[in-house]
Amino acid sequence: MSSSHSPIGVFDSGVGGLTVLRALASLLPKERFIYVGDTARVPYGTKSPESVRRFSLEIARYLKKRHVKAVVVACNTVSAVALPDLRKFLPVPVLGVIEPGARAALAATRTGRVGIIGTLATIRSGAYEEAVHRLDSSLKVFCEACPLFVPLVEEGWVGRNPVTLQVARLYLKPLLAKRIDTLILGCTHYPLLKSVLKKVVNQVELIDSAEETAKAVRSRLEQDGILAPYGRRGECEFFSSDDPVKFTELGHKFFGRGLHRAERIHLEGV
Amino acid sequence: MSSSHSPIGVFDSGVGGLTVLRALASLLPKERFIYVGDTARVPYGTKSPESVRRFSLEIARYLKKRHVKAVVVACNTVSAVALPDLRKFLPVPVLGVIEPGARAALAATRTGRVGIIGTLATIRSGAYEEAVHRLDSSLKVFCEACPLFVPLVEEGWVGRNPVTLQVARLYLKPLLAKRIDTLILGCTHYPLLKSVLKKVVNQVELIDSAEETAKAVRSRLEQDGILAPYGRRGECEFFSSDDPVKFTELGHKFFGRGLHRAERIHLEGV
Numbered sequence: 001m002s003s004s005h006s007p008i009g010v011f012d013s014g015v016g017g018l019t020v021l022r023a024l025a026s027l028l029p030k031e032r033f034i035y036v037g038d039t040a041r042v043p044y045g046t047k048s049p050e051s052v053r054r055f056s057l058e059i060a061r062y063l064k065k066r067h068v069k070a071v072v073v074a075c076n077t078v079s080a081v082a083l084p085d086l087r088k089f090l091p092v093p094v095l096g097v098i099e100p101g102a103r104a105a106l107a108a109t110r111t112g113r114v115g116i117i118g119t120l121a122t123i124r125s126g127a128y129e130e131a132v133h134r135l136d137s138s139l140k141v142f143c144e145a146c147p148l149f150v151p152l153v154e155e156g157w158v159g160r161n162p163v164t165l166q167v168a169r170l171y172l173k174p175l176l177a178k179r180i181d182t183l184i185l186g187c188t189h190y191p192l193l194k195s196v197l198k199k200v201v202n203q204v205e206l207i208d209s210a211e212e213t214a215k216a217v218r219s220r221l222e223q224d225g226i227l228a229p230y231g232r233r234g235e236c237e238f239f240s241s242d243d244p245v246k247f248t249e250l251g252h253k254f255f256g257r258g259l260h261r262a263e264r265i266h267l268e269g270v
Numbered sequence: 271m272s273s274s275h276s277p278i279g280v281f282d283s284g285v286g287g288l289t290v291l292r293a294l295a296s297l298l299p300k301e302r303f304i305y306v307g308d309t310a311r312v313p314y315g316t317k318s319p320e321s322v323r324r325f326s327l328e329i330a331r332y333l334k335k336r337h338v339k340a341v342v343v344a345c346n347t348v349s350a351v352a353l354p355d356l357r358k359f360l361p362v363p364v365l366g367v368i369e370p371g372a373r374a375a376l377a378a379t380r381t382g383r384v385g386i387i388g389t390l391a392t393i394r395s396g397a398y399e400e401a402v403h404r405l406d407s408s409l410k411v412f413c414e415a416c417p418l419f420v421p422l423v424e425e426g427w428v429g430r431n432p433v434t435l436q437v438a439r440l441y442l443k444p445l446l447a448k449r450i451d452t453l454i455l456g457c458t459h460y461p462l463l464k465s466v467l468k469k470v471v472n473q474v475e476l477i478d479s480a481e482e483t484a485k486a487v488r489s490r491l492e493q494d495g496i497l498a499p500y501g502r503r504g505e506c507e508f509f510s511s512d513d514p515v516k517f518t519e520l521g522h523k524f525f526g527r528g529l530h531r532a533e534r535i536h537l538e539g540v
Contacts, residue, residue, distance in 0.1 A: 040321045041311045046424070048513035051310045151421040154316070163436050170433070243318035269539030 002069040002092055004226040007032035007237075008217070009063035009071040013055075014042035015247065016150075016188030017074030018254035020097060023214040024072065025236055028221075030228040032235050034066055035074075037251075038267060039242035043150055045119025045187065049081040052121060056082040058267045060089050062239075068092060069226050072217055076101075076186045076209075077119050080127035093220050100216045101184050101209030102131035106139070108205045109182040113140045115175040115204070118186030120145045128186055142178045146171045146187075153189045154250065160196060168193070168200045180204055192253065238262035272339040272362055274496040277302035277507075278487070279333035279341040283325075284312035285517065286420075286458030287344030288524035290367060293480040294342065295506055297488055300498040302505050304336055305344075307521075308537060309512035313420055315389020315457065319351040322391060326352040328537045330359050332509075338362060339496050342487055346371075346456045346479075347389050350397035363490050370486045371454050371479030372401035376409070378475045379452040383410045385445040385474070388456030390415045398456055412448045416441045416457075423459045424520065430466060438463070438470045450474060462523065508532035 008028075010021050014037045021035050036059050038044075044052045056078045063071055070093045073079045073086065079096030087094045105114050116128045123145040132141050148167050157164045175183065184207045185191055191208045198206065221227045228234065237260070240247035244262035251259045278298075280291050284307045291305050306329050308314075314322045326348045333341055340363045343349045343356065349366030357364045375384050386398045393415040402411050418437050427434045445453065454477045455461055461478045468476065491497045498504065507530070510517035514532035521529050 040317060042316075046312075047310060048516060051512050147425050148418075148421055148427075151418055155417050157418075163433060163440070166433050166436065242321045246318060 002067045004069065004229060006067050006069035007034045009034050009036070009066065009068035010074050011036040011038070011059045011063065011071070012075040012188060013037070013044035013077065014039050015251045015254045018251050019188050019191050020072065020074035020210045020213055021236065022254070022256050023210040024217060025234065027214040027218055028228070028234065030230070030232045030234050032228070033237070034063065034068060035236060035238050036062060036265070037240045037247055039240045039247055040267070041241065043119070044075065044077040045121045045150065046147065047121065049121065049125070052077055053082045053085050055267070056086055057089055058269070060086050062265060062267060064090060070095065070217065070221065072213065073097065074188060076188065077121045080122045080125040093224065095213065095217055095220060097188070097209045097213045098127050098131050100212035101186065101207055102128060102135055104207045104209060104212040105132060105182050105184050106135050108207060109139065111179070111181045112138060113178060113180045114142070115178070115180035115183040116141060116143045116186050117146050117171065117175070117183065117190065119150070120147055122186050128184060142175050142180060144171055144175055149193060150187065150189045153192045158192050158196065160199065164193065164196050165199065168196050172200050176201065182207060184209070236260065239265045241265060241267045272337045274339065274499060276337050276339035277304045279304050279306070279336065279338035280344050281306040281308070281329045281333070281341070282345040282458060283307070283314035283347065284309050285521045285524045288521050289458050289461050289478070290342065290344035290480045290483055291506065292524070292526050293484040294487060295504065297484040298498070298504065300500070300502045300504045302498070303507070304333065304338060305506060305508050306332060306535070307510045307517060309510045309517055310537070311511065313389070314345065314347040315391045315420065316417065317391065319391065319395070322347055323352045323355050325537070326356055327359055328539070330356050332535065332537060334360060340365065340487065340491065342483065343367065344458060346458065347391045350392045350395040363494065365483065365487055365490060367458070367479045367483045368397050368401050370482035371456065371477060372398060372405055374477045374479060374482040375402060375452050375454050376405050378477060379409065381449070381451045382408060383448060383450045384412070385448070385450035385453040386411060386413045386456050387416045387441065387445070387453065387460065389420070390417055392456050398454060412445050412450060414441055414445055419463060420457065420459045423462045428462050428466065430469065434463065434466050435469065438466050442470050446471065452477060454479070506530065509535045511535060511537045
C-alpha cells in the first residue's frame with residue numbers, strides 16, 4: 001500500500017524525462033522520486049504503439065512493486081499512446097505530459113495558431129491535437145514529426161551547431177508557413193534545443209511542458225492529500241535498463257546537475 | 271538437428287542486415303533464409319555490450335529452435351561484441367561481418383592506411399582494428415564513430431541530401447586528414463549512404479562487407495558439406511520484434527526489392 005510517505009514514480013524511455021524530473025524535484029523538494037529510464041530499449045518514438053504499451057506496462061509493474069503513490073509519465077510518446085492502459089493497470093494517479101503542455105499552449109497563444117513537434121509515434125497518435133482541442137476546439141493546430149532531433153541531442157550537437165540549425169530549419173519550415181505563434185516541444189529531449197529553435201522561430205513562444213507538468217502533479221497530490229509530510233528532505237533514485245554509468249553520464253545534461261549513481265534493473269517480461 | 275536442407279539464420283538489430291541478406295540470397299539462390307530484425311529494441315549501436323550480448327542470445331535461442339544450419343550475424347555491433355558468446359551457445363557455424371570486411375580492406379588498400387566508420391559500440395569495441403591487424407599488423411588503422419548516420423538513413427535523407435553531406439564531412443574530416451585510401455563501412459546502414467560518402471571521400475575506396483560476408487558463408491557451407499541440395503529454390507522468411515508492417519516498409523530500401531510479409535515474434539526473456 002502507498003501513503004503520503006511513499007515515493008513518486010517517474011519514467012521515460014531514456015534520459016529525456018530527467019528534464020521533467022528536474023522541474024518536479026524543484027517544485028516538490030520534500031518528495032522522494034524513483035526515476036526509471038528504459039535505456040536498453042530506447043527510443044520509443046520510432047516504435048509501434050503496441051510495443052510502447054508493452055514496455056510501459058513492464059515499467060509500471062516495477063513501480064507498483066516499489067509502492068509508489070503516483071506515477072508521472074515523463075515521456076511524450078508513452079503519454080500519447082499508453083496513458084489509458086497505465087491508468088487501468090495502476091491503482092494510483094497517473095499523470096502524463098501532454099495535457100499540461102496543451103494547457104500551457106492555450107495560455108500562451110494570442111492568435112490561436114499552435115504548432116506541435118514530437119517523435120513519429122507522438123505525432124501519429126494525434127494525442128496533442130486532441131488535448132488542445134478538448135481545451136479549445138477553435139484553435140488551429142499544426143504538427144510535424146522531427147525524428148532527427150533526439151539523435152542530434154544525444155550526439156551533443158546542441159547550442160548553435162550548424163547541422164542542427166539546418167535540420168531545425170527544414171523541419172520547422174512548414175509550421176512557420178502556417179504562421180504559428182506558439183510551439184509545443186512535444187518531446188522531453190527538445191528543451192535542450194531551445195537556443196537553436198529560438199534562432200529559427202524568432203518570436204514564436206516555445207512551450208516546454210516540464211514545469212506545467214510539475215504544477216499538475218502538485219495539484220493532484222494536494223487534492224488527494226498525499227503530499228510528502230512537512231519537514232522531510234526529498235531525494236531522487238535512478239534506475240536504468242542499460243548501463244547505469246552511461247545513464248549518469250548522458251543524464252546530467254538533462255537533469256542539469258550531477259546524478260547519484262544509477263542502478264541497473266531488468267524490465268523485460270517482468 | 272540441422273542438415274543441408276535446413277535454413278540459414280540471419281539477424282540484425284533491425285533492417286540494416288537486409289543489405290547482407292541481399293548479397294547472401296544473390297550468391298546462394300538455393301538456400302532458405304530466416305531473417306530476424308529486433309526492431310523493438312533497435313538500435314544496438316548505442317547500447318552497452320552486456321545488453322547487446324543478452325539481446326543477441328535471445329535471438330540465437332529463437333534461431334536454434336528453428337533448427338538453422340548456420341547463423342550469419344548481419345550486424346556489425348553484434349559481430350563486434352557478441353561473436354564468442356554466440357559461438358559458445360550455438361551448435362552450428364556462426365559467421366560475422368567484421369572478418370570479411372577486414373579481409374576486403376586488406377585486398378583493396380595500396381598505401382596500408384585504412385579508415386573504419388561504425389556505431390559507437392562497434393568503434394569502442396576495437397573489433398575491426400583487431401581483425402585488420404590479425405591479417406596484417408603493419409596496416410595503419412583509423413576509426414571514427416558516426417552515430418547520426420543510422421538515423422539519417424532511417425529518415426530517408428540519403429542520395430545527396432545537404433544535411434547528410436555536411437554531417438559526413440564533419441565525421442570524415444579526421445580520417446581524411448590521416449590520408450586513408452580505403453574506408454570500411456562498418457555498419458549495415460552505411461551502404462545506403464554510398465553516393466554521399468563518395469562525394470566526400472573522392473578517391474578513397476569504400477568497403478561494404480556484405481558481398482565479402484556472403485562469399486565467406488558460401489566457403490564455410492561448402493567446407494562443411496551443408497550447401498543446399500542442387501535444384502532447390504531458395505526463399506527468405508522475415509521476422510521482426512516490432513510492427514511487421516513498418517519492417518517491410520523500411521526494409522525494402524535495404525533489401526533492394528519487395529519483402530514478403532514479415533511476422534512479429536517475441537524475443538524478450540525467451
